[in-house]
Amino acid sequence: MGTTIKVSVGDKLPLFVRDGTVEHWNRFAAVNNEFAAHHWDPDIAKAEGFPAPFCMAPLQLAFFHAMLRDWLGEGGRIISVTAKLKGPFFKGQTLTGLACVTGINVINGEKHADLDLSQIDETDRTIAIGKAQVALSDN
Amino acid sequence: MSGGISSTKVTPEMTAIVGKTMRESISHPVTVSDIRKWAIAVYYPQDPPPLFWDENYAKTTKYGGIVAPEEFNPFAWATEKPSITEPKVAQTAFSEHELGVEPPEYSAMLLTEIRESYSATRICPGDVIRSTVRISDYFEREGRMGHMLYATLSNEWRNQNDEWIRTTESVFVRY
Incomplete structure (x- = not known):
């Protein structure tokens, strides 16, 4: 509590990895009331032009948040997260979340870090990109 | 424009x-159960951080109790x-x-x-x-x-x- 983690520009966060499974996405569908069939029904996904069911965008956004929290611990906080969705995360694929510190600033006595975010699949195809700003301490 | x-x-x-x-x-x-379920769903198959589900642990943190993950949505259902x-x-x-x-x-x-x-x-x-x-x-x-x-x-x-x-x-x- 209240401790500032040591951060430098160029630091990379631990990877955040999740397999694309309906078992996972159904759990998120249940809490977010998000039951579009293309997230779980292969026939519907194909009829809409997709090769397989794909993950919900809010869950992909939640993955960015979880990755940041895993790194920050409870001493920090998320100030902002932006995400641009570049392509679906399909069932059977593996998503890897990456983040790199791009800047460090002190704002009103609070140490902030800027980060570049991305999510790729196992072929290095970019699924999403984004940016985040976090506070590193609890002043 | x-x-x-x-x-x-x-x-x-x-x-x-x-x-x-x-x-x-x-x-x-918002209920504790709402928050627990959200965190479990996001972090699956791993366990979510105890701040989101363990009331005894959460009492020891700066928050003094369970809080919701930032992206939590209280408007999903009714x-x-x-x-x-x-x-x-x-x-x-x-x-x-x-x-x-x-x-x-x-x-x-x-x-x-x-x-x-x-x-x-x-x-x-x-x-x-x-x-x-x-x-x-x-x-x-x-x-x-x-x-x-x-x-x-x-x-x-x-x-x-x-x-x-x-x-x-x-x-x-x-x-």
Whole structure:
């Protein structure tokens, strides 16, 4: 509590990895009331032009948040997260979340870090990109 | 409003509704169970951090109790307003019709970008969250699909003490 983690520009966060499974996405569908069939029904996904069911965008956004929290611990906080969705995360694929510190600033006595975010699949195809700003301490 | 295009699809009526409240929702009081389920679903198959599910642990933290993950959504299921008996309005997709304005014709609408910003105040069990949605801007450009009309939907959340919690800006493109 209240401790500032040591951060430098160029630091990379631990990877955040999740397999694309309906078992996972159904759990998120249940809490977010998000039951579009293309997230779980292969026939519907194909009829809409997709090769397989794909993950919900809010869950992909939640993955960015979880990755940041895993790194920050409870001493920090998320100030902002932006995400641009570049392509679906399909069932059977593996998503890897990456983040790199791009800047460090002190704002009103609070140490902030800027980060570049991305999510790729196992072929290095970019699924999403984004940016985040976090506070590193609890002043 | 426009960049590199010869005509605009943004009518004076559309410009006039920028910044006006399009819809307002009020959550039921958030419960510990709501928060636990959300965290379990996001972190699956790993266990979520104990701050989101272990009350004894959470009491020892700076928060003094369980708080919700920043991205937690208290409006997913039934809400105080609109009530469960009223027609459900999608939280993200939108239409100018909601403010009595005719939207432009288009063949597709896609969500292209999400921008979340958070205060230091977290959502806690018992909180009642008010969501206010507005169109915050329009802009246009020529793209691969022709004339692209972008609209930013701003969704501001405040708690029962009128403390700002979060703002979500969702950028939709229509073409």
